[in-house]
Amino acid sequence: MDNIYIPIEPTKRERSLSFGAVLRRWFSQQKLDNPFGYILFLITSVLFALVVFKMGIAGGALIIVVSIALPMLYAIVAYPKVGIWVLLVMAYTLFLIMSSGINFPFGTLMDGLQVLLFLGFFIKQRSKPNWKDLKGPVSTMILIWILYNLLEIANPAAESRLAWVYTIRSVALVMLTYFVFLYNIRSKAFIKVIIKTWICLSIFAALWGLKQEYIGFSAGEEAYLHSDPNIAGLLFIDGHWRKFSFLSDPVAFSYNMVVSSILCLALMTGPIKFWKKVVLGFIVFILLWAMLTSGTRGAYVLVPVTLVLFAVLKYNRRVLQFAIAAGVLILMIIFVPTSNPTLYRFQSAFKPSDDASFNVRKANQKRIQPYILSHPMGGGLGATGAWGQRFAPNSYLASFPPDSGYVRVAVELGWIGLFLFCLLMFIVLRTGINNYYAIKDPELKTYCLAMVLIVFAFNIGNYPQEALVQFPSNIYFYLVVALISITYQLDKQKTEQLNGKQ
Numbered sequence: 001m002d003n004i005y006i007p008i009e010p011t012k013r014e015r016s017l018s019f020g021a022v023l024r025r026w027f028s029q030q031k032l033d034n035p036f037g038y039i040l041f042l043i044t045s046v047l048f049a050l051v052v053f054k055m056g057i058a059g060g061a062l063i064i065v066v067s068i069a070l071p072m073l074y075a076i077v078a079y080p081k082v083g084i085w086v087l088l089v090m091a092y093t094l095f096l097i098m099s100s101g102i103n104f105p106f107g108t109l110m111d112g113l114q115v116l117l118f119l120g121f122f123i124k125q126r127s128k129p130n131w132k133d134l135k136g137p138v139s140t141m142i143l144i145w146i147l148y149n150l151l152e153i154a155n156p157a158a159e160s161r162l163a164w165v166y167t168i169r170s171v172a173l174v175m176l177t178y179f180v181f182l183y184n185i186r187s188k189a190f191i192k193v194i195i196k197t198w199i200c201l202s203i204f205a206a207l208w209g210l211k212q213e214y215i216g217f218s219a220g221e222e223a224y225l226h227s228d229p230n231i232a233g234l235l236f237i238d239g240h241w242r243k244f245s246f247l248s249d250p251v252a253f254s255y256n257m258v259v260s261s262i263l264c265l266a267l268m269t270g271p272i273k274f275w276k277k278v279v280l281g282f283i284v285f286i287l288l289w290a291m292l293t294s295g296t297r298g299a300y301v302l303v304p305v306t307l308v309l310f311a312v313l314k315y316n317r318r319v320l321q322f323a324i325a326a327g328v329l330i331l332m333i334i335f336v337p338t339s340n341p342t343l344y345r346f347q348s349a350f351k352p353s354d355d356a357s358f359n360v361r362k363a364n365q366k367r368i369q370p371y372i373l374s375h376p377m378g379g380g381l382g383a384t385g386a387w388g389q390r391f392a393p394n395s396y397l398a399s400f401p402p403d404s405g406y407v408r409v410a411v412e413l414g415w416i417g418l419f420l421f422c423l424l425m426f427i428v429l430r431t432g433i434n435n436y437y438a439i440k441d442p443e444l445k446t447y448c449l450a451m452v453l454i455v456f457a458f459n460i461g462n463y464p465q466e467a468l469v470q471f472p473s474n475i476y477f478y479l480v481v482a483l484i485s486i487t488y489q490l491d492k493q494k495t496e497q498l499n500g501k502q
Contacts, residue, residue, distance in 0.1 A: 076113065077120040080184040085197065087113055087177070088479070091472035092201040096246035099220055110471070114173045117180045124183065134182055138431050138485060141424040146172050148420055149381060152413065158380025159392035166391075167382030174474045181482035188490065191447060191483065195263070198476070202260035203283060206290035209245035209253060213293040217241075242295035252470045254299035255461050257291035259454045259476075262306055266453055269314060270446030298464035304330050306457045313436060313449060361403045361464075368400060368411060378414035405462035405469070425459050428481050435488035440495060448487040451480045 076083035090097075090110060125131075149171045153164050185191060217225065225231055225241070235242045235250065242250040264280040264287070291299055304327065311323035372378070379397045382388060385408075388398040402408035410418040432452035439445040458477055461467040468477050 073116065076116045077123065080117060080120045080124065080180065081190060083113070083117045083120060084181065084184060085193070087117065087475060088194065088197060088472075089201065091475040092205070093246070094471050095248050099224070099246065111169060111173055114177055114180075118176060121180050121183055130183065134179055136431070136485060137427050138424075138481065139179070139182075141420075141427050142175055142178055145420055145424050146175055148413070148417060152377065152381045155377045155380045157375050157377065159383060159395040159397070160380065160388075163382030163387040163391040164380060166387050170469070170474070171381070175478060177475060178478040178482050181479050182485060185482065185486050186490070188443060191486070194479070195267070195447070199260065199264065199283065201472075202256060202287060205245045205247060205253065206257060206287050209243045209257075209290040209293055210286075212241075212243045212245065213290075237295055240295070243290075243293040245290070247472075248470050250294040250296050251298070251465045251467075252473060254291045254294035254296035255302075255458070255465070255467055255473060256476075257287045257294070258299050258302045258461070259457055259473075261287040261291070261303065262453050262457055263450050265310070266446060266450035269319070269449070271442045296465070298461055302457045302461050305460055306453050309456050310449075310453055313433065313452065364401060364403070365407055368407070371396070372410045372415055372418075376414045376416050378410070378412045378417055381412055383412050384408060402466070404464060405466045408466060408469075425455070428455055428484065429459075432484040435484055439488055439491040441491045444487040444491045448484060451483045451487070454480045455484070 072086070076086060087110075090113065094110065149168060152158065153161065153168075158164065185194070212221070225235065235244070244250045244253045247253045247256065261284045264284045268277045268280045268284075288303065307323055307326055311319055379395070383392065383395065383397040384400050384402050388395065392398050397411060400411065402411055406418065406421075409421045413421070429452065432448065432455060436445060436448045436452055439448055455477075458467050458473070458480075468474055
């Protein structure tokens with residue numbers, strides 16, 4: 001008898017309730033255990049049956065997708081932390097999903113996900129306005145950089161406006177996520193969730209790459225490798241395939257392994273238990289091992305170079321001893337005689353003058369210098385690479401291989417753009433170093449140190465390769481930049497609270 005619904009005549013007060021209040025009572029309080037709910041479920045069941053009857057399996061699949069997508073869309077807008085977590089996971093696994101053969105514009109899906117996060121950001125700002133924490137030199141420079149990229153639509157030297165249209169979304173949308181991160185990441189607990197997610201995804205990618213190295217490629221990966229002769233020309237070096245895990249290419253794979261290992265190295269110096277440091281050390285070994293299988297020489301130098309900054313920022317006896325030991329080990333690996341192709345390629349990264357590809361890139365950069373000097377705004381956003389070849393195939397820049405993030409900026413956005421970009425990176429690093437020394441909380445201090453080192457590594461890696469244009473690096477880089485400011489803000493709030501109690 002307890003489970004039988006007995007309709008109750010609504011009171012005068014209930015009849016006077018607004019429609020919204022009635023809906024809240026039906027959904028939140030009664031959980032649709034009422035006549036309205038029964039009718040709603042009946043109508044929904046009939047509609048689903050009609051869709052499946054008319055469309056078959058495709059209709060059933062559509063119902064499942066909609067049933068998942070609608071709650072997810074609501075969660076992303078209403079609960080930005082969920083959206084941020086989904087964005088970070090999708091950025092890492094995007095190419096894995098695409099390799100499954102599903103015919104869907106996943107690039108547009110990522111754009112849509114970022115737009116939803118912006119929508120949630122503005123809705124939250126309307127109810128809880130907080131522009132104060134979004135101000136600062138880094139925020140100002142990011143807005144200036146976005147504005148300059150927008151002004152490139154009027155660049156008189158640009159061969160194609162369509163190339164700008166297709167390129168600007170990957171510049172402006174991605175950079176604006178910095179403000180989404182800065183506004184919504186407001187606790188150490190959520191930072192921990194982000195870091196744990198990051199490390200888990202990087203381990204997954206590393207193990208996938210090691211599987212490719214020692215077990216082999218899947219049938220789909222084999223089909224991709226042999227689908228275009230140009231792919232083999234880039235990835236098959238000295239009788240050995242460069243590994244890329246489930247990311248877009250070996251460069252993206254190797255750089256993400258490097259920055260993830262740097263993250264773990266920095267966390268090892270924080271206030272954590274000894275067994276956690278051992279686990280992090282083992283993860284670093286796995287990540288760097290996987291990185292070597294990529295055959296990306298530009299990534300090999302990032303760890304030793306970053307260790308120099310690490311030793312300078314966190315100067316103490318133990319760190320100095322570790323840096324010296326690591327330096328000796330690296331020198332031994334560089335100069336030890338070997339016939340192993342992976343190890344030989346690692347050694348060649350520290351002897352650039354002996355590398356034919358490095359000399360070709362150096363010659364290309366020398367050749368393009370007069371063009372950069374004579375075009376202060378460059379040749380237009382998207383003038384080089386795939387978009388340049390698609391929309392202006394006969395232009396001078398369409399066939400030019402930038403092979404460097406800095407060179408691409410200089411060629412497409414001119415020496416003015418290169419100056420602004422370098423100024424942005426300088427301000428980010430300066431802010432990060434200042435914040436690191438200002439933060440008092442040991443845990444937040446460790447997080448800030450890790451982010452500064454990652455920004456430094458990305459900037460060094462952006463010279464020999466394009467480090468910041470591909471998923472997941474483009475999303476994670478601005479997450480890292482945001483965390484530099486977030487850790488300082490959280491520490492400042494904690495200090496103010498302690499002073500207020502005293």
